[in-house]
Structures are given as C-alpha cells and as structure tokens.
Amino acid sequence: MSLYQVQKLIYHVNRDPERRERYRQDATTFVKSYDLTETESAALLHVDVRALYTMGVHSLLLRPFTLLNKVSNDDYAKALKGLG
C-alpha cells in the first residue's frame, strides 16, 4: 500500500491547475506517474469515496477531490454511511 502516493496525487490535483488539467484530460495516464497499487489506481480512477476513505486518505484531501469530481454532499455521505 502506498497511501502517501495516493494522497500526494490528490494533493497535486487539488492545488495545481496544470496537473488538474492533465488529470482531467487523461486520468489513466496521470495516475501511472505515481507509485500506486492496482487497487489504489482503481479507487482513484473510479473516485471510489468509500475505498479512498477507508484506505486512510485525509478527509480534507478527499472531500475537495470529490467535489472537483462533482460528487454531491448527499452522495459523499451515502458513500461513507455506516463508517462513523
């Protein structure tokens, strides 16, 4: 597992418009530039909120990242239901 790399990717997409654009143009290629497992890559590519949260992505990285990916407040809450 490489939670550090997952979080670093999200940090880059959230804060850096140039990287964000590259991520939006071709997310599959973009995630390959980080040292990720297949599970982590899949969670990122599918914006799998529950998987990213349970692997330990910081909530203040995850929520802005999911907002960029148009995940509504309701859908975000639904994805985390039962974890609290």
Add this chain to the structure above:
Amino acid sequence: MPIVFACAASHAPGMTAWTEAAPKQQADNFLGSYRKLGERLAAAKPDAIVALTVEHWANFFLNSMPTFSIGRAERYDGPIEEWLRIPKASVPGDVKLAAELIDACLDGGFDPLFSDELLFDHATYLPLHFLNPNMTVPVVPVIINTLTPPMPTAKRCFAFGEFLGQVLSRSDKRIALIATGGLSHWPGEAQHGKINIPFDKKFLENLITGDHHQLTAYTHAEIDRNAGSGGHEIRTWIALAGAVQSWKAQLIAYEPVVPWATGCGLVEFSQ
C-alpha cells in the same frame, strides 16, 4: 495602538459554495454578522491584516509540514478551490511586516518556517472575502498546523500568539489581527455534519471570560474527541486570545449550521 482590530471567525466552504443549503435565518445572521465585522475592520483603517490561520493542503504536504509558518510573499493567489463560488484574486502581502515578524520570532525564541510563495485555500480566503471584501488591505498569513498531527499544543499556540501580540504592539503600522478556524466540525469524515454545541459554547465561554487557564489546558485528544478533526483549528483562536489578553471579547454570532457541517462562531475583541 498598533493592533487596531481583532476578531476570530469560523470558515466553512459551504458558507459560499452551498450557502442556500443552510436555514435562511442562520445564514443571514451569520453571514450578515461576518460582513458587519468586515465593515468594522475597514473602519479601524488597518495598514495590514495579520491572519492567524490554517491551511488545507494548499501548500504543505507530508514531505514537509511546518508547525508555524509565516508568509513573506508579495501576493497570495486564491482560492485554490474552483468550486468555492468566490471570485479568484491575487491578495497583496506585506513583505516588510512579514520580515519584521520573522526576525522578531527568531530573536524571541520562535522558529517559524517562512515562505515567499503561498496559495490561499478557503481557510484564509473565505474569511478575507467577508472581512476584506475588496482584497485591498495587505495580508500576512501566520499558519498554524492544525491539519495533521503532531500539532502544537494549545499552550504553545497561546504563547506564540502572546509573543506576536507583543511584537505587533510595537509596530508602526495599524494592524488588524484575525484568527480563523473551528469550531467543532468533522469535515469530510464519516461524522460530517456533526456539531458539538456544548463543546463550542464552553470554548466560547472560556474565550469571552478570558479564562486563559482553560484555553491553554485543551489537549489534542480532547479536541479530537469532542470537536473533531476540524476542531483543532481552535488553536488559532487560542493564539489570538494570547495576543490580545487585556482586550474584552464579545460574542457576535454562534450558529451550528448542519448543512455547512460546522459550529460557526464570530468573536470580536475590543480594548
């Protein structure tokens, strides 16, 4: 009187990004009070705003996470969040004041990181949107790590604020000192939306009565348990309490706004 204005204010992305999700009365009271605080800040005619603030992965990552940092940039671009519904701007900095603060810190027993290039996320940009709406007053951000542990203790934050207050009181500039963050909230967590009203009210009481013993006694575990990951941001308020110890604090607004997932407080300090 070089510190001419002081206030503490919560921030939450929902205040601007999904304002209308909140009950209208709560939103109108809180945001109206926020704007009025901004009017009083302007009336104090500050030369600069020193912002005791936090950040949300806008600048620092786990490869380098400073406990205290001071911005020395000429400008701060923000907000980084394109969904915040606040127009982007380049906020002027005050390089000279920032350099004076950094020098004073190093001479006085504090060793902050300094940076000539920082971005603003909603933590700093949203309060400025209400308190410095034209983004004309230059800003010096003083960032406290409340994002990821280990974080500075409440006692250390109070002492840092006390020290900054002493330095700023000798400044030849008129300073507006603001703190931003808190109160209880669990942003983006499974408990997102939870607000601990008793915790918030007790904290506000400690602030308003000037109970510095209680303010400096908050532990990391206690804040984490009772006020959530976002509650750690009360360290900026505690620093402000240290900076203006002889001032009288007044509660301007407190609204536990569930759709904004934050116990939202505004406190103004006056001499």
